[in-house]
Amino acid sequence: MRKVYVAPSLLAMDKNDYKGEIDKIIKLGVKYIHFDVMDEEFIGHTSFSFDDFKRVEKLHNQINDVHIMVAHPYEFAKEYSKLGADIVTFHYEALKDDVSVVDLIEAMKKMNLKVGISIKPKTDVNRILSFLPFVDLVLIMSVEPGLGGQSFIPNALDKIRACRDYIDKNNLKCLVEVDGGINDVTGVSCYKAGADILVAGSYLFGHEDIKERYNKLIEGCNK
Ligand code: DX5
Ligand code: ZN
Numbered sequence: 380m381r382k383v384y385v386a387p388s389l390l391a392m393d394k395n396d397y398k399g400e401i402d403k404i405i406k407l408g409v410k411y412i413h414f415d416v417m418d419e420e421f422i423g424h425t426s427f428s429f430d431d432f433k434r435v436e437k438l439h440n441q442i443n444d445v446h447i448m449v450a451h452p453y454e455f456a457k458e459y460s461k462l463g464a465d466i467v468t469f470h471y472e473a474l475k476d477d478v479s480v481v482d483l484i485e486a487m488k489k490m491n492l493k494v495g496i497s498i499k500p501k502t503d504v505n506r507i508l509s510f511l512p513f514v515d516l517v518l519i520m521s522v523e524p525g526l527g528g529q530s531f532i533p534n535a536l537d538k539i540r541a542c543r544d545y546i547d548k549n550n551l552k553c554l555v556e557v558d559g560g561i562n563d564v565t566g567v568s569c570y571k572a573g574a575d576i577l578v579a580g581s582y583l584f585g586h587e588d589i590k591e592r593y594n595k596l597i598e599g600c601n602k
Pocket of ligand 2: 413
């Protein structure tokens with residue numbers, strides 16, 4: 380059976396207690412920690428800063444899964460690679476054409492990063508399938524990027540299936556990640572559709588029973 384990973388999205392954590400929140404998710408046994416970066420140009424507002432990442436990075440040894448929702452991904456990838464990011468996922472929509480996508484992927488590999496490519500809910504998945512042999516991860520957004528706590532958009536399921544199919548048919552190693560509106564129902568559907576990594580923010584943070592929630596999601600997938 381395919382293994383499922385739940386990656387907590389720090390966007391939903393209590394920003395006054397980095398250490399307490401990160402300790403909590405380490406105790407859950409997470410492998411990936413999802414860190415959301417936004418800029419004015421691509422999203423309309425910002426989220427975490429480079430300094431926030433430095434604080435977070437020091438507090439754990441898990442995989443830093445950095446999602447850059449920015450208009451100029453090269454510059455951000457470069458900076459995050461220096462700061463210790465492991466995976467950096469950029470948005471396909473931020474690039475002007477497919478040649479720029481290939482160039483960015485190559486450049487990011489030279490920065491010693493694992494590379495992820497992401498699409499927003501309105502972008503056709505067929506536009507990115509041909510890049511999957513060259514990246515480590517594909518991130519399907521199941522909400523419009525920008526805010527936590529939104530409802531899952533079901534068209535993500537078909538996109539996950541399309542990626543899973545392409546990856547399996549071509550024997551690729553690329554992981555499939557999904558982000559936005561993930562809970563113990565939508566997350567299980569995404570896993571069944573072919574996702575490997577479920578990003579979850581508001582489903583996990585801010586709840587006393589974070590451990591039960593985390594386990595419920597994983598158990599639901601493994602049922
Ligand atoms: C949204 C971010 C997500 C967000 C998910 O733009 O990319 O990672 O934190 O939040 P939830 O899980 O609350 O939908
Ligand atoms: Zn994200």
